Amino acid sequence: MERRDFLRAAGPAAVAGFAGCLGGGSADTDYDVGMSAKAFRPVRIAVEPGTTVRWLNTSKQGHSVTAYEDEIPDEADYFASGGFDTEQAARDNWGSSSGGTMYEGQDFTHTFEVLGEYPYFCIPHERAGMVGTVVVTENPETATTGE
DSSP states (O other): OOHHHHHHHHHHHHHHHHTTOTTSOOTTOSOSEEEOSSOEESSEEEEOTTEEEEEEEOSSSOBOOEEOGGGSOTTSOOOBTTOOSSHHHHHHHTTSTTSOOBOTTOEEEEEEOSSEEEEEEOGGGTTTTOEEEEEEOSOGGGSOOBO
């Protein structure tokens, strides 16, 4: 198959694959939220219910994605890299072999079903202000997003 034929065939599939990434990564990325040394990029992302958000550690620092358990919607599933069921379990296990540490190039995904705001943080960089928010809304294009 020639390159042009391949690109012609693959192009629509690639566009469809990015359709759920509203408010997040651009077409030149394969993630929705990146991580610098001490920040999530973007800090705030807006998505529709049913969207899977992908965080990718794009830095050389170890990071976590950890929801503030008491601040997410009551009906929502808790989320944390490492698969923990509670914020306290994620904090208690940080630094252990099962602590949810994401190293450079590793990712974490979570599907958001319930409308509302989902604040989250990085355990080792929380004091440095490494926090972010996922906003789940029926109209993500009108929600405020941030770098």
